[in-house]
Amino acid sequence: MNKNEKFNHDLKMALDIARHAPSSHNCQPWCVNVTDSVPNIDSIKTTQNSRFVTVSFDESRMLTSLPSLTGEMYTSCGIFTELLTQALVFKGYQCEEHWIDNEGIILILHLLPTETVSNHAFEQLQATTLMRFTNRGPYEQTKVDxxxxxxxxxxxxxxxxxxxxxxxxxxxxxxxxxxxxxxxxxxxxxxxxxxxxxxxxxxxxxxxxxxxxxxxxxxxxxxxxxxxxxxxxxxxxxxxxxxxxxxxxxxxxxxxxxxxxxxxxxxxxxxxxxxxxxxxxxxxxxxxxxxxxxxxxxxxxxxxxxxxxxxxxxxxxxxxxxxxxxxxxxxxxxxxxxxxxxxxxxxxxx
Ligand SMILES: Cc1cc2nc3c(=O)[nH]c(=O)nc-3n(C[C@H](O)[C@H](O)[C@H](O)COP(=O)(O)O)c2cc1C
CATH class of the missing domain: 3.40.109.10 (NADH Oxidase)
Incomplete structure (x- = not known):
């Protein structure tokens, strides 16, 4: 596998975890692009090994019936991105988040390969993400201490x-x-x-x-x-x-x-x-x-x-x-x- 193939493979593995993020109405209002055109932001220090990924809204999937739902769309995409970055870190990437919030692009992830891969942590994240559900049924009377x-x-x-x-x-x-x-x-x-x-x-x-x-x-x-x-x-x-x-x-x-x-x-x-x-x-x-x-x-x-x-x-x-x-x-x-x-x-x- 060359460097590009490895990156694409790792990104897909990370997305396979992040796609299980909870979202309002389970609308999953996100999309991800691999991009070379990085805006000129001072805080982004590009190197030869830099890879860039944008997390954006998929507008066709966003809830729009109330203005207050926009906040829920940001929260849903925040959950998704957190899972994505955690998974990429365990796959051996340093992840810097650059907030954009313009024209549907929420942020840019600047990814740099590192030597620190943790397959065990990746598998644990995968398992806990798949274990998590919204539970709308009755709860026991036990108090959280x-x-x-x-x-x-x-x-x-x-x-x-x-x-x-x-x-x-x-x-x-x-x-x-x-x-x-x-x-x-x-x-x-x-x-x-x-x-x-x-x-x-x-x-x-x-x-x-x-x-x-x-x-x-x-x-x-x-x-x-x-x-x-x-x-x-x-x-x-x-x-x-x-x-x-x-x-x-x-x-x-x-x-x-x-x-x-x-x-x-x-x-x-x-x-x-x-x-x-x-x-x-x-x-x-x-x-x-x-x-x-x-x-x-x-x-x-x-x-x-x-x-x-x-x-x-x-x-x-x-x-x-x-x-x-x-x-x-x-x-x-x-x-x-x-x-x-x-x-x-x-x-x-x-
Ligand atoms: C920001 C946000 C708001 C939510 N609001 C509600 C809600 O008001 N009522 C509800 O039953 N579920 C709510 N949910 C849960 C989603 O419906 C749920 O995550 C989605 O259907 C996927 O199911 P899962 O969490 O079991 O994977 C919310 C989730 C998020 C992220």
Whole structure:
């Protein structure tokens, strides 16, 4: 294998890990290009062995039904990039990230081959990435203790992102009430629901590359439930779903789940800039993987942050000065989750 072939091979191996990154609606809004044309940035010190890779948005895959979803796109791509760079480091590359955030290009990775290859660490990363799932089912009542929590967040880049463990039952109940009042917004806003609905794969046997199967969202459900949900929740039947009270039913179900969760985890930053959401993704990638290793699951509750009113109310409940960028249920899941579909490497690498 010559140098170029080796680089392409290593990049594909690294992408094969990164492609399992979690993303909002599992939309996987990223794409990667190998490039020679590097912008004239002082901090980039090109050498003969330099290789450059851009991480960009795949605009056709981005969620756009609400302005607040842009932040989730940066977070998703931040998680993806963190996995990509970790994998490349273990494959023997020094990785420098150069933030671009212009014309869809989020950043440039400057890669330099080193002598330090760690196949064992690469395989471990591969295994933990494949082990990680979003678990939307009920969690055990076991509380995460201080030691476990500190170990979970030990790799946080504390300069940009801060985390908070919410285990006070009164606070959790207030947040559950907020869910009950506002989670219906996901279903009752036609544009938002149309976008979400387009990501639901109703046929379990359909090969998909993004979105979620019904089993990913609800666990094992009967054929009759699937058909009824598919029909009533169809955006064409928007009025019907309101008449039968689907938005309230879904919101109530999620609120009950939150209320019975022993703890929530919250991530905050000074502001809601693209860069903050991006840094959140980088940190979240490490925390979420660590959680999985510790036998803990995450279930994000982004609906609280997508609309201004619940976002402000949540900020008041938490008594935070900083902006909340992410909130999730955290705990030991009672049942395992199932794998959601993923894009292939060839679809990500241009
Ligand atoms: C920024 C972000 C926001 C998310 N928000 C939600 C959410 O509000 N509700 C939810 O059930 N899952 C949420 N998820 C989880 C994704 O739906 C999940 O990662 C994706 O479907 C892939 O499934 P997996 O995590 O099991 O691999 C979110 C994930 C990310 C990265």
């Amino acid at each position: 201080t030691r476990e929590y500190e170990s979970l967040i030990e790799n946080l880049n504390t300069k940009a992102i801060h985390s908070q463990l919410i285990n006070n039952p009164t606070l959790i109940s207030s947040i559950a009430n907020l869910i009950e009042d506002y989670a219906g917004l996901d279903f009752s806003n036609k544009k938002v629901w149309q976008e979400t609905y387009s990501f639901i794969r109703f046929n379990d046997n359909e090969t998909a590359e993004d979105g979620f199967y019904m089993r990913n969202l609800f666990g094992p459900v009967s054929w009759a439930f699937k058909q009824a949900f598919k029909f009533i929740s169809h955006p064409k039947n928007h009025m019907l779903s309101k008449i039968v009270g689907l938005p309230n039913y879904m919101a109530k179900g999620l609120a009950e789940l939150v209320d019975s969760t022993p703890q929530l985890i919250v991530f905050t930053a000074k502001n809601k800039s693209n860069s903050s959401y991006w840094h959140l993704g980088k940190d979240l990638s490490k925390v979420w993987q660590k959680a999985q290793i510790q036998g803990l699951s995450f279930h994000p509750l982004s609906v609280l942050l997508q609309n201004e009113t619940p976002r402000k109310k949540l900020k008041n409940i938490l008594g935070n000065k900083e902006e909340t960028l992410f909130i999730a249920r955290l705990g030991t899941a009672q049942s395992p989750a199932t794998r959601a579909p993923r894009r292939q490497v060839a679809s990500i690498l241009n």
